[in-house]
Amino acid sequence: MMPLTQSVLDGNRLALARLLTQVENNSPEGRSALADLFQHTGKSHLIGVTGAPGTGKSSLVNQLALHYRKSHDKKVAIVAVDPSSPFTGGAVLGDRVRMRDLSGDNGVFIRSMASRGSLGGIAQATAIVTQVFDAAGYEIIIIETVGAGQSEVDIARLAHTTLVVEAPGLGDDIQAIKAGILEIADVLVINKADRPGVENTERALRTTLELAHPTRHVFRHHGQTMTVDGADTNAKLWIPPINKTVATEGKGIVELAESIAKHAEHLRQSGDWTARDRARLGSEMEALLQETLMARFFDSIPQEKYEEVFQDVLNRDLSPFEAVKSLLDGRAGVK
Amino acid sequence: MMPLTQSVLDGNRLALARLLTQVENNSPEGRSALADLFQHTGKSHLIGVTGAPGTGKSSLVNQLALHYRKSHDKKVAIVAVDPSSPFTGGAVLGDRVRMRDLSGDNGVFIRSMASRGSLGGIAQATAIVTQVFDAAGYEIIIIETVGAGQSEVDIARLAHTTLVVEAPGLGDDIQAIKAGILEIADVLVINKADRPGVENTERALRTTLELAHPTRHVFRHHGQTMTVDGADTNAKLWIPPINKTVATEGKGIVELAESIAKHAEHLRQSGDWTARDRARLGSEMEALLQETLMARFFDSIPQEKYEEVFQDVLNRDLSPFEAVKSLLDGRAGVK
Numbered sequence: 047m048m049p050l051t052q053s054v055l056d057g058n059r060l061a062l063a064r065l066l067t068q069v070e071n072n073s074p075e076g077r078s079a080l081a082d083l084f085q086h087t088g089k090s091h092l093i094g095v096t097g098a099p100g101t102g103k104s105s106l107v108n109q110l111a112l113h114y115r116k117s118h119d120k121k122v123a124i125v126a127v128d129p130s131s132p133f134t135g136g137a138v139l140g141d142r143v144r145m146r147d148l149s150g151d152n153g154v155f156i157r158s159m160a161s162r163g164s165l166g167g168i169a170q171a172t173a174i175v176t177q178v179f180d181a182a183g184y185e186i187i188i189i190e191t192v193g194a195g196q197s198e199v200d201i202a203r204l205a206h207t208t209l210v211v212e213a214p215g216l217g218d219d220i221q222a223i224k225a226g227i228l229e230i231a232d233v234l235v236i237n238k239a240d241r242p243g244v245e246n247t248e249r250a251l252r253t254t255l256e257l258a259h260p261t262r263h264v265f266r267h268h269g270q271t272m273t274v275d276g277a278d279t280n281a282k283l284w285i286p287p288i289n290k291t292v293a294t295e296g297k298g299i300v301e302l303a304e305s306i307a308k309h310a311e312h313l314r315q316s317g318d319w320t321a322r323d324r325a326r327l328g329s330e331m332e333a334l335l336q337e338t339l340m341a342r343f344f345d346s347i348p349q350e351k352y353e354e355v356f357q358d359v360l361n362r363d364l365s366p367f368e369a370v371k372s373l374l375d376g377r378a379g380v381k
Numbered sequence: 382m383m384p385l386t387q388s389v390l391d392g393n394r395l396a397l398a399r400l401l402t403q404v405e406n407n408s409p410e411g412r413s414a415l416a417d418l419f420q421h422t423g424k425s426h427l428i429g430v431t432g433a434p435g436t437g438k439s440s441l442v443n444q445l446a447l448h449y450r451k452s453h454d455k456k457v458a459i460v461a462v463d464p465s466s467p468f469t470g471g472a473v474l475g476d477r478v479r480m481r482d483l484s485g486d487n488g489v490f491i492r493s494m495a496s497r498g499s500l501g502g503i504a505q506a507t508a509i510v511t512q513v514f515d516a517a518g519y520e521i522i523i524i525e526t527v528g529a530g531q532s533e534v535d536i537a538r539l540a541h542t543t544l545v546v547e548a549p550g551l552g553d554d555i556q557a558i559k560a561g562i563l564e565i566a567d568v569l570v571i572n573k574a575d576r577p578g579v580e581n582t583e584r585a586l587r588t589t590l591e592l593a594h595p596t597r598h599v600f601r602h603h604g605q606t607m608t609v610d611g612a613d614t615n616a617k618l619w620i621p622p623i624n625k626t627v628a629t630e631g632k633g634i635v636e637l638a639e640s641i642a643k644h645a646e647h648l649r650q651s652g653d654w655t656a657r658d659r660a661r662l663g664s665e666m667e668a669l670l671q672e673t674l675m676a677r678f679f680d681s682i683p684q685e686k687y688e689e690v691f692q693d694v695l696n697r698d699l700s701p702f703e704a705v706k707s708l709l710d711g712r713a714g715v716k
Binding site: 077080081083084085086087088323324327328330331332334335336338339340342343356359360362363364365366367368369370371373374 | 412415416419420421422423658659662663665666667669670671673674675677678691694695697698699700701702703704705706708709
């Protein structure tokens with residue numbers, strides 16, 4: 047084991063920061079450290095937080111982190127991911143607020159990530175960073191994402207418990223996105239609940255939730271026995287609660303943490319905790335496989351050969367499918 | 382060549398619909414047809430349209446399609462993609478409006494797609510559907526996406542010309558997303574321009590545009606010579622124009638079509654048309670390679686062997702990286 051890895055296990059923050067950079071850059075040292083650290087993972091509760099800009103997500107995450115620090119004395123890591131900014135690796139929204147509330151607490155570690163078009167993608171990078179925090183003894187890891195696209199869904203799949211945050215008055219147009227993102231929600235949060243329109247938001251969420259319900263069962267709990275009318279005979283059913291908060295005033299945070307704890311309890315009792323771990327590690331292995339197979343392929347073929355075949359595609363002499371087939375079968379150029 | 386493929390080239394709509402289903406399902410017939418059709422591609426102008434829900438994107442796309450039909454007598458295909466809905470393959474927003482305006486016109490073909498977690502992903506499926514329309518003689522192909530995540534960016538990369546649609550009064554919170562999505566814009570559209578706040582939206586767009594400018598040059602035009610102050614000595618520079626429209630009343634559509642035509646002209650003169658084709662086909666080939674390598678890998682290894690190694694990962698006895706390495710090197714289980 048490298049000294050750096052041991053320092054991370056010993057709780058050294060500087061070593062942790064350095065190691066995170068190494069694994070994010072996919073350096074040989076980073077990879078070797080990951081192999082050593084992996085046996086120490088599997089102890090954290092991974093909480094995903096997603097929702098549109100303007101819902102006050104960052105403040106909510108800060109308040110949750112403070113709560114876990116003060117009331118439960120748990121070490122908390124925050125991984126803030128912005129997949130909507132693929133070109134510039136800028137700072138994630140709310141970083142300044144975050145720093146004000148949480149800086150100076152050695153039990154909190156904050157890491158911002160932006161998508162950099164890496165081969166494996168942002169979900170994979172996030173998974174790996176999360177493993178480092180897990181091994182380093184962070185009991186609560188909050189993964190915060192902006193938006194509602196496929197990347198967010200992929201990132202949400204990393205978490206044990208996913209919070210979807212809404213706020214009153216963001217416009218009914220946003221409903222369209224909600225339907226998709228709601229299906230990944232384990233706990234729903236209406237933040238800024240002191241604003242007008244909170245009843246409308248709650249009603250809209252309940253309606254969408256009821257519509258989404260049948261799909262949820264089949265998708266999330268495919269191993270369980272369901273009666274025809276949808277009642278759950280195994281008592282394994284989880285219906286996402288709706289929590290109302292005013293994060294800027296710390297209101298509703300205790301109740302939200304209770305919902306999260308109940309969900310963790312539900313996961314453990316139903317066996318879904320293990321199922322989610324399995325799904326997460328399965329995806330990670332497939333992504334790694336893909337990356338490695340591609341790297342080995344490009345190592346195995348001279349660049350001129352690839353360019354030659356690609357030129358045939360550009361000239362419309364060979365379809366991409368035929369081109370790939372001929373490259374892999376070593377019969378490049380033969381149509 | 383299959384009779385179905387010939388029918389598509391002859392302009393048979395029913396054959397086209399059947400073939401699209403086959404290629405979307407990645408059937409052997411679909412693949413074989415693609416190989417035959419590919420030599421007939423490369424003639425269409427691919428126009429990407431993206432923007433948040435509530436901007437009136439669908440109406441705008443309809444109006445553009447009507448314009449290309451009436452004023453230019455061009456065949457128009459619309460590919461409506463909703464990557465935000467990964468679980469349910471529901472209809473894309475605005476389908477009803479669309480049908481009312483465009484149904485009964487044989488020169489327009491509309492195809493809705495939803496992400497279904499296919500191996501290759503929605504961008505790849507869209508690329509292939511686009512190729513079929515291209516071969517079938519649709520001179521204008523409009524690819525419409527909802528949202529602003531990584532999937533939308535990937536899909537935008539398929540297009541020659543990307544329109545980003547905004548609307549007044551959607552809230553300043555949305556600015557955060559704009560910064561990312563603006564970098565892919567070739568033409569900016571403020572739709573619903575008869576609404577209050579249009580000046581604010583325009584000002585915000587101009588400011589963001591100016592901030593984004595230096596990055597654009599480097600990213601988009603890396604082959605060109607630039608003077609230090611950013612002035613373009615080769616006259617190859619494209620600054621995204623801002624078009625104002627009221628799609629529901631057909632206002633500003635002619636001017637928007639002119640901006641799009643100017644951009645196409647710019648692409649051809651600067652050589653960027655070919656560069657974008659190259660980038661698109663390059664991505665497609667890599668995605669196909671990845672898919673094929675994975676399929677061949679899983680064919681080559683007994684499922685029990687894979688499960689055995691995966692179980693070691695679940696037990697934290699082997700890290701995912703070590704597991705992949707041992708699977709590929711045929712030394713599975715040996716740490």
